[in-house]
Each structure stands twice: as structure tokens, then as C-alpha cells.
Amino acid sequence: MALLADIASWACLIAGSLFAFIGAVGIIRLPDVFARMHGAGILDTLGMGLILAGLMIHEGFTLVTVKLVLIVVFIFFASPTTTHALARAALNGGVEPVVDGKNAPAAETSERTGGPSKT
Amino acid sequence: MFAGASAAILVTMALALFRAIRGPTIYDRILAVNAVGTLTVVLIAVHGFLAGRPAFLDIALVYALINFIATIAVTKYVKFSHLGHPSGEDERGDV
Amino acid sequence: MLQALSLGAVLYGLWLLLSGHYQPLLLGLGVASTVVVVLIARRMDLIDREGHPVHLSGRFLLYIPWLLWEIVKANIDIARVIVRPKMAIGPTVLRLKGTQKSELGHVIYANSITLTPGTVTIGLEEGVLSVHALTREAAEGLISGDMDRRVTAVEGAADGRGEHGA
Numbered sequence A: 001m002a003l004l005a006d007i008a009s010w011a012c013l014i015a016g017s018l019f020a021f022i023g024a025v026g027i028i029r030l031p032d033v034f035a036r037m038h039g040a041g042i043l044d045t046l047g048m049g050l051i052l053a054g055l056m057i058h059e060g061f062t063l064v065t066v067k068l069v070l071i072v073v074f075i076f077f078a079s080p081t082t083t084h085a086l087a088r089a090a091l092n093g094g095v096e097p098v099v100d101g102k103n104a105p106a107a108e109t110s111e112r113t114g115g116p117s118k119t
Numbered sequence B: 001m002f003a004g005a006s007a008a009i010l011v012t013m014a015l016a017l018f019r020a021i022r023g024p025t026i027y028d029r030i031l032a033v034n035a036v037g038t039l040t041v042v043l044i045a046v047h048g049f050l051a052g053r054p055a056f057l058d059i060a061l062v063y064a065l066i067n068f069i070a071t072i073a074v075t076k077y078v079k080f081s082h083l084g085h086p087s088g089e090d091e092r093g094d095v
Numbered sequence C: 001m002l003q004a005l006s007l008g009a010v011l012y013g014l015w016l017l018l019s020g021h022y023q024p025l026l027l028g029l030g031v032a033s034t035v036v037v038v039l040i041a042r043r044m045d046l047i048d049r050e051g052h053p054v055h056l057s058g059r060f061l062l063y064i065p066w067l068l069w070e071i072v073k074a075n076i077d078i079a080r081v082i083v084r085p086k087m088a089i090g091p092t093v094l095r096l097k098g099t100q101k102s103e104l105g106h107v108i109y110a111n112s113i114t115l116t117p118g119t120v121t122i123g124l125e126e127g128v129l130s131v132h133a134l135t136r137e138a139a140e141g142l143i144s145g146d147m148d149r150r151v152t153a154v155e156g157a158a159d160g161r162g163e164h165g166a
Helices: A002-029 A033-059 A063-092 B002-022 B025-052 B056-080 C002-019 C024-043 C054-083 C103-115 C137-145 C147-158
Strands: C092-097 C121-127 C128-133
Touching: A002 A033, A002 B002, A002 B025, A002 C054, A033 A063, A033 B002, A033 B025, A033 C054, A033 C103, A033 C121, A033 C128, A063 B002, A063 B025, A063 C002, A063 C103, A063 C121, A063 C147, B002 B025, B025 B056, B056 C128, C002 C054, C054 C103, C054 C147, C092 C137, C103 C121, C103 C128, C103 C147, C121 C137, C128 C137
Parallel strands: none
Antiparallel strands: C092 C128, C121 C128
């Protein structure tokens, strides 16, 4: 049983580290600030969540686990709020999202919406 | 195994920091710094387990709060050049 | 009043959790701080159905597992896109109409969208959301409207329609 918990905890830590790493790679590789938000999203949800879940499994059911849950819940509420505030600020600051994979400079892309749209 | 996780988090932080230094716009930098902050929360929690001192979790919790407030404040400052109420001419409203 | 009681219970639970000491003195101080904070929140008009939506909690708890599973699936998709040497991304901005009735419902919907990697809400005005989607698949998943229906179901009986009033 203890071995099983150890293995699960290991798996969560490794998977979480991997997702966090991929998220950071996304932050570096993706083309513009709006696309980079998706990389940060991976890091903020599954990367952070799985590492803390690994810690929870390691700890068992104690007060420490409840505190870890509290941290996860808080980040799950805070992360979209931050992202949204940042997106609004970027739009307001004149950064337009690059659409449809065209590598147009951000300043030239106009207000039009690419791809499917629905009202 | 916690040491391994810490190392992975540190490498990830270095990558995010690279974007914070490179980032062409200020928003890239804010995004990267926010990511570094989230990773710091995780790193503090993992370090608490590594050192066998779960009291570090309280610090991690407080750091998460500060990280959120700091990012919102910086975003608002960049947008309005002001931390108080936005000036009336801006029609996009609050943060 | 229900909101105030629930806020007090949550705050006191938080106190018990974070202190970890259960002596009469500390428990009493916790009660005192909780009461003071609830009174201040009342004076600041922070306790209303929007600020502390206790009437949604039951259905919201049912919504969370589904959302978590969606987040895991979307994470794997986007991670796969990022690690490919040639990233197959097609960023689009789409406008969606949320079918929720209250602002709270719209905010839950927008936050759920942002929390799912691959889609980020970049604007929300009068129930119309601007969503930045990283890939075509993420955009199509959103257009299918599954998440929209579920969030509307969470909001559910907010104005008398649905199984029971709040």
C-alpha cells in the first residue's frame, strides 16, 4: 500500500514537472502574447496541479493536505483572472492577436476575426 | 524524488525567465513573471517537503496571494499608469 | 443572511485550518475575528448573491469534476501541439454568445474557458465573449457549446426556471 502510494506520488510529480516544462517551452516558442497565454495556462493548471497532487498523495490525509488543496483552489481561481486582466491590458495597449497562423507583424493585423465566428 | 522535482521546477523557471528577459512587449514580461511566481509557489511547497518542514506551505499560500495581487497591480499600472481609479476617458472600464 | 452565515462558516473553517491549534483562547480569537470580518463585509455591501453565491454550490460541485476532466484533455492536446517540431497552430479569435442569464454565470463560463488551455477569453461584454483559440480543434470544441450548456445548467434555477428555487 505504501509502495503503491509512493509510485502514484512519483508519477504525479514526474508528470507535473513534464507539463510545467512543456508549458514553459510553449511560453518561449509560441508566436505572440495571446498564444503564450496558452502555454502559461498549461503551467498554471496541470503542471502546478499535478506536482501538488503528488505532494498530497505522499502526505496522506492530514492538515498539510488540506492546505495544499487550498493552494490549488486559490491558483485555479486566480489564474484565469490574471490571464483575463493581462489580455484586456494587452488589447488596450494596442497588441492585436495574430490570427490564422499568419506571421504578420502584430501592428498590421486589423480588428477582423479569422476563422469560424458565431454570434 | 523531491530534489528531482525541485530541479525540474528550477529549469522551468529558467525557461520562463528567458521569456521575461527576451519578451518583445511588456505583456510578455508580465506573463512570464506571473508564470515564475506560480512556479515559485510550487517550489516553496516542494522545498517544504524536501526539508521536512510542512510549515513552508503557509509561506507558499501567502506567496500565491501576493503573486496574484502583484500581477493584477502591475497589469493595472501598465494599463492606466495609475493605481487608483481609471481616468474617465477610458471606455474599456476596469482591469 | 444565509450568505453572511455561510461566509462566517467558511472564514472560521479557514481559521481552524490555518492555525492548527485548538486551545480555547485561539478558538475564541477566531470567533472574534470571524465576526468582525463578517460585519465589515456587510458594511461594505460585499455579501450578496453575486459576491458569495452559496445558492450555486451544490450544482457547482457537480460541475467541477467535468471541468477538471476537460482541463486534463485540453492540456494533453495543447502539450502535444507545443512539443511538435513544427507547431500546427491556427490562432483564431471567435465571438461566442453565452446563454447564461446573470453576470455571475457569464463569469463562470469565461473563467472555465480560460482555465482550459487552448482557449483564452480576452473580452466579455454584455454576454458576448471574445475567445482566443490556439488551435482549430479547441475552437471547434468551444463552438459545439457543451461547456456553455453545462454552465447554464449550473446557473440553473437562478430565475425560477429549473428544478428548485435558490
